[in-house]
Amino acid sequence: MQSSTPAFARHARVNVADVLRGLSVMGIIMLHSIEHFNFYSFPPTEGQSVWLNFSDRAIWDGLFFLLGGKAYAIFALLFGFSFFIQDDNQRLKGNDFRKRFCWRLLLLFLIGNINAMFFTAEILVLYSLVGFVLVFTCRLSTKTLLWLAAIFMLQPVALYNIVRALIDSSYVTPSIPSSHLWGAAFAMQSGGTFAGTALVNLWEGQLASLAWAWDHGRIFQTASLFIIGMLIGREGWLLEGKLKNWMRVLLIALAVFFPLHGLSAMIPNFIESRNISTPLLLLVNSLANFSFMLILVSSILYLYYQTSAKTLLERIMPYGRMSMTCYVTQSIVGSMLFYNWGFGLHEHLGITASFLVGVLLFFIQYSFCKWWMGRFSHGPLEYAWKRATWAV
16 A cells, blocks of 8 residues: 655645646536537538638537547546545545545535536536545555556457457447437427426436446546546646656657547548447547647646746636536536527527637636635535535
């Protein structure tokens, strides 16, 4: 068993963690806005100008290349990091935080389901379920945790399906049937009331979201990211003294990402069997997204610690410190804007206009966060979650 205790675990808040968290939630809101908050209904593009079509495509492809599968990964990484800080702080006081964290995960499950009433693809419920991996592994050695994180990141179920399909040509890669669940959610988003939408989102929407997470490898990847985030906290990797390590990570991630990205584009053209190509693409894309996420994190850390951009990056800290409040409220406002129960703007706003709505929503949230954090130490939801954590 191994436990190292960096000084920041007892004293200073790690500001760069708030910067990373703020940037990741900002990225999430941009993606959700152009997706119409998982409601893939858009106005017809016939008759649009060439420039608007170009803008739509550039924004969609650009944001998904830069942030798709990466913004959420940074968020997951920091979830594991935050667990380490809380757990180690309590350990230093002679307390075992693990039971308390289980209660905290149950509270997160409830918060996630409130969020799910508005948004079918929310991630807090997934975090509340996968988060138990931290409880079961946090006392293991660093070496063991690295092996576990690697195994999870390599998508063991996808690897099994690839091997089975290579050995047995009749093997069919399984997937969870969820089209009827998505159909029910889409129908209610298109024409339902708020009450109807909330009820469908809480059942069909959540089942569809969790099925998608399983079929696309998010369960194992999230578990891996939680563990890696916990190790980052244990080893003090967000401190400036570890920046040289991150520069090595940056070089390795750059060397790995581009071959994986190219391979992802080639696989459908060279492998005819979908029973092989589907799990292989899942594995390759998961590793490619992880590599690009490391490029983003290491680059931000370099800018923060080594350049004058630190002052600019620190401006987003209030947004990062209120990440849960911002994440949940964006779901509420986004569904109200685009779904039928609200203003129904899905019929009127294309990708470019929806992106601008996301930018506006971010700045409104950011302004509120600056005002709030100038007066209080925690965001509203963050404070409620903390108080409820210690209420029993």
